[in-house]
Amino acid sequence: MPYRTALAEVLNSVIAPSAEETALEGRFPRRAVTALGRAGLLGLTVSTEFGGGGKGLAEAVEVVARTARVCPATAAVLQSHYTAVAVIEAYGGPWVRGEVAAGRHLGSLALSEDGAGDQGVEAQLRTPRSTATRSGGVVALRARKQQVVAAGEADSYIWSSRPLAARDGLSLWAVPAYAPDLFVPARPGGAGPHGSATSTVFADPVLVPADAILGADGGGLDIVLRTVLPWLLELRAAAGAETFCPPAVDVFLSSARRPADSLASS
Structure with a gap:
């Protein structure tokens, strides 16, 4: 089934009927996510080699x-998901x-942190x-990641940290949601769309x-500049003001309008 047809069916039969409830009660749109998965839309951008849509x-x-x-909360979840999948x-x-x-x-993405302090976001x-x-x-x-969309609902997080051994840069990790001692508060406290389960994640x-590292140790900044930010920038623009971007990423997106090479060298 073409993805546009599949999307129209999911929007009409699942997402639209529950959108008001999601917004008013702040419930994570689990039925919508499940339906999007079954329709092939969560895997839309995965290579056909692995059974994805190849888009x-x-x-x-x-x-x-x-x-x-139709539903800003579901769109926010998809925005974070598609960006994470680009890295995956x-x-x-x-x-x-x-x-x-x-x-x-x-x-989902776990890139923003508490306690930016004087260094800025x-x-x-x-x-x-x-x-x-x-x-x-x-x-x-060890971290306190803030403004994580689908916190406690996602199956994995793209997680940033200081490098293991490299002198500078950052490293990215695929952290499974079932990993021991990953803690998400019972009541999300983030500022995302109501129902998007935007919250802090503690480790x-x-x-x-x-081997959960993504790319080279210390090479995560290049991945953020060349993969994460371009996807977030385009997806955020597509959703307009209806969805949510974490504060640290939001500021970084603005600077990302400069050429990536100048960012990497600044």
Whole structure:
């Protein structure tokens, strides 16, 4: 079934009827996410090699824009998911790509942090306070990630930290939601659209395998500049003012309108 037809059916039969309830009661749109998965829309941008739709940013933009007009919360979830999947497509393993393609895996972003202090939000995104410490084949990540969309509802988070050994930059990790000691408050306290489950995620620490790293140690800034920010910028523009962008990412998006090379060298 063409993705536009599938989207129209999900919007009409599932998302629109529950949009008011989602907004008024602040309930995460789980039925909508499940329906989007079954319709192949969560896996829209995964390679056909893994069973996905094989589409790109332009198609994701269309899906988010059409969804935002019906349910801002669901659009915010899709905005974060498609951006996370762009990273997973480039650096993730075949199993998780297959799970996303099958509609069984919802991704999200955990990049913003508490306590930016004097360094400011752009600087703290470039140089996270989150730490990563390796012991054998296990890495302990300590952080307080704020304004995470689908917190406690996503299946994994794209997570930023200081490098393990590299002198500068940042590292990115695929952190599964079921990882021990990952804590999400029972009542989301974020500023995203009502129902988007935007909240803080605590890790003190969360343990992940060393091979959960995405890209090279210290190479995460380049991934943020060349993959995360372009996707977020386009998806956010498509959704207009109806969806949500975390404060640190919001400021960083503005600076991202400069060429990526000048950002990387600034």
